[in-house]
C-alpha cells in the first residue's frame with residue numbers, strides 16, 4: 001500500500017517532560033545519556049542482528065538554525081505565512097500554470113537554500129554516528145544537510161531532496177543548480193528581479209518581518225511569494241534526456257516533448273516534465289525509501305526524534321512502529337509532537353531516561369553537550 005505525504009495542521013498540546021528533571025538542558029542531556037548507554041530493552045520484539053543500535057529521525061527543527069523556514073512554530077501553526085498552502089503532486093503533474101507559479105517562486109527561493117549551510121546540530125549528529133552511538137539517520141528534510149555533513153553515516157531521505165530534479169517520464173535526475181541557470185536564461189526579467197532582490201538584501205535577511213516589508217513572503221522548501229506577480233509569463237526547461245531520445249510510453253506509444261525556440265517546455269508536449277526530487281504533498285513515498293526506513297527502525301534497539309513534530313503521518317508511523325517493536329523512544333523537540341502520549345503510555349515511574357526521554361530544548365545545544373558527555377563516559 002502506498003504511503004502519501006500529507007500536511008497535518010491541528011494545533012498540538014505542549015509536551016509532558018520525561019523524566020521530570022529533563023526540563024533543563026543539563027537534565028535533558030543527563031536523561032539522554034542514560035537513554036544511549038542503557039542495555040537494549042528486554043522488551044524488544046526483534047533484536048537488532050548486529051547488537052545495539054540507535055536510529056535518529058530528524059525534521060525541520062534541526063535546520064532552523066541554518067536559516068531555513070520551519071513548517072510550524074511551538075504552537076503548532078505555520079510560522080511565517082499562515083495562508084501558505086504547499087503545491088500538491090496532482091497540481092504539479094497536471095497543470096502547466098501551477099508549475100509556472102511553482103518554479104517562479106522556487107527560482108527566487110532557491111538562492112536562500114543554496115546559501116544555507118548545515119549547523120552545529122548536523123555536525124553533532126555526524127560525531128554521534130562516527131563514534132558509533134547512532135547507526136542511521138532518517139530525515140524528513142529535503143535540504144541534503146545530513147548526507148552533506150556526515151557522508152559516512154547513512155541517511156534515508158524520507159521526503160526526497162531538493163538538490164536534484166527528476167523527470168516524470170524517463171526518471172533521470174538533473175542537478176537543481178544547473179536547472180537554476182536554465183531558469184535564469186529562460187526568464188531574463190525574473191532574473192533581473194532576483195538580482196535586485198539580492199542586492200536590496202531582501203533575500204539575505206533571515207528576519208521574516210524585514211522580508212515582508214520588502215514585499216516577499218518566505219515559506220518552507222524554498223518557496224517565496226510575491227503578491228500579484230506575473231507567474232504566467234514564467235518558463236521552465238524540458239528534460240534534456242527526453243529531448244535527445246524520444247521516450248516511449250508504457251503502452252508503446254511515443255511521447256512528445258516539444259520546446260519553444262529558446263528551449264522552454266511547450267504545452268504540445270505529452271511528457272518530459274522535470275519535478276523536484278522531493279515527495280510533494282499528496283504524493284506517495286517511493287516503496288524502496290519506505291521499506292528502507294522501516295528496516296532502519298526494525299534493526300535498531302531505540303529511536304531518537306530530533307526537531308520534528310511528527311506532523312506528517314509517514315514520520316509519525318515510524319515512531320509508532322518503534323513502540324510496537326518495544327523500543328525506547330526519545331524526543332528532542334521545541335513544542336508539541338503529534339499524538340506523543342501514545343509513545344509514552346507505558347513508561348515505568350522509575351525511568352531516568354533508559355525507557356523514554358521527552359525534552360523541549362534546542363537540538364544543537366542538547367546534541368553537542370551529549371557528545372561531550374558520551375565521550376567522557378559521564
Ligand SMILES: [Zn+2]
Nearest residue numbers: 167170239242
Ligand atoms: Zn526525461
